[in-house]
Amino acid sequence: MGAIVRYVVTLAVMLPLDATWLLLTSGTYRRVMGSLLKPQFDIAAAVAFYLVYVFxxxxxxxxxxxxxxxxxxxxxxxxxxxxxxxxxxxxxxxxDWPLSLSLIDMAWGTVLTGVASGITVFLTARFTPKAA
Incomplete structure (x- = not known):
């Protein structure tokens, strides 16, 4: 049961953080990646990524x-x-993939996952009942 709670909490913490990041940086990604981007966002692939990554x-x-x-x-x-x-x-x-984009993205992945993991452990330790 604890792992399921941590999974849900991690997802709940990570999604709004990453959505905010993507909204703030979408212009940079569009400018740098240009024609590599699909015209339409693939929601199924994004959902699959988050489900697997959070797992x-x-x-x-x-x-x-x-x-x-x-x-x-x-x-x-x-x-x-x-x-x-x-x-x-x-x-x-x-x-022509820019090194700068890789460095920015790797830094974000480091911060996002570290922060989400720490918050998840804090929240689940504080708000879930301990086994007797």
């Missing part, structure tokens, strides 16, 4: 964690690793 965060970061700081640090490492997988691969195989 990874839950299993590897928040469920084993009992303290906020270690969860935050492990979340940051998980975020850096996951976002670097995408960004460095793009840098390696997509013509």
């Amino acid at each position: 990874g965060v839950t299993v590897l970061v928040t469920s084993p964690a009992s303290k906020v700081l270690p969860a935050t640090l492990r979340g940051a490492v998980f975020g850096l690793t996951a976002y670097a997988t995408y960004d460095l691969t793009a840098l390696a195989v997509i013509r």
